[in-house]
Amino acid sequence: MTTWGVKGLVAFLIAGLCAGCMAKVPTYEEGLGPKELPKEWPTANGRPLRPVPMPSGEFLLALPKETTAQVLCQATPEERWKRLMGGDVAREVENGESCHAVGLDSWVRITLNRTGVADSIGLGTRKEVSIAGHPATVVVGSSPSLVEVKLADARVLRLETSWTRVPPRQDQSEGLLLGLTESVLDGAFAPGPKLPAADKRDVIERKAVEPGAGIVDAPLPEISWKLCTQLERAMGLPAGAAEPYSDGKCTTSSVRVENTAVRSELRGDPVAGRPASESSGELSVLLTDNGSGQGLKFSWSGGTKAVLRELAEKVVRPLLGS
DSSP states (O other): OEEEEEHHHHHHHHHHHHHHHHHHOOGGGGGTTTOOOOOOOOOOOOOOOOOOOOGGGGGGGGGGGHHHHHHHHHHHHHHHHHHTTTSSEEEEETTTTTEEEEOSSSSEEEESSSSTTTTEEEEEOEEEEEEEEEEEEEEESSSSEEEEOOGGGGGGEEEEEEEESSOOHHHHHHHHHHHHHHHHHHHHSOSOOOOBOTTTTTTOOOOOOTTTTSSOOOHHOOOOHHHHHHHHHHHTTTTTOSBBBTTTTTESSSEEEEEEEEOOOOOOEEETEEEEEEETTTEEHHHHHOSSSEEOOOOOSSSSSHHHHHHHHHHHHTTOOO
């Protein structure tokens, strides 16, 4: 082959390779995906945000699960979310128990947990810090990066973040985690009332509490107090005859009423105008129409269904403001 023939062949091959380079389609994983929020929102496992009262003191630790997730998403003002995540943010309650947020370049998940994972082997670089006066562990350089804050009642506030478009620098992940954690603690865990002490049976102090705004989105001890107040009145019992528990439950010698998450459709006759269903000595009542599934379950020993239904009416109506 002549010299010019070799040169021509080499030039042709180089041109072909460059054409292949130009034709390569950037992939989302390489950080070149679209810089925009998801078009479908909320996600399949998500629910939109709704108005909820912000708790004070330690009562963040004693809210119904879906309410907790709503609070974790909304304790940080929207503008601060945007500043920390560098632009628009979409937030939702994921699986009824966590706050999930997606920005233009990263995502965040916030949960309240019984156990921590920051001490697990194989994660990124660890650092012990203090956030809003609480001991915390930051782990960066892994996917996801995370921060865990130890709160009262052995609960752990966990924030996780990772990238959706471009890998963040280590200091970017840390700044986002610390900023959001401080904002959540300022908004939902500021100094205030402590959780009531419970005995070995999980019974808390007795306290007469008027129905007020009812029990939807209320801390579980407050739910217990309101249930006991109404149960004693409905049954004609003396004050202190019913026992409140830390988990949103109240009992007498024959009746138990407890806060519960109602997940299935209730097809029985309504109670106090609310969907209800009876089965095997229990009566469930759905209290909300906002998708949170908050409800009450009445259980009894002795007595008829009619007696229980009448009792449930007397308890539920004041809690609904009717």
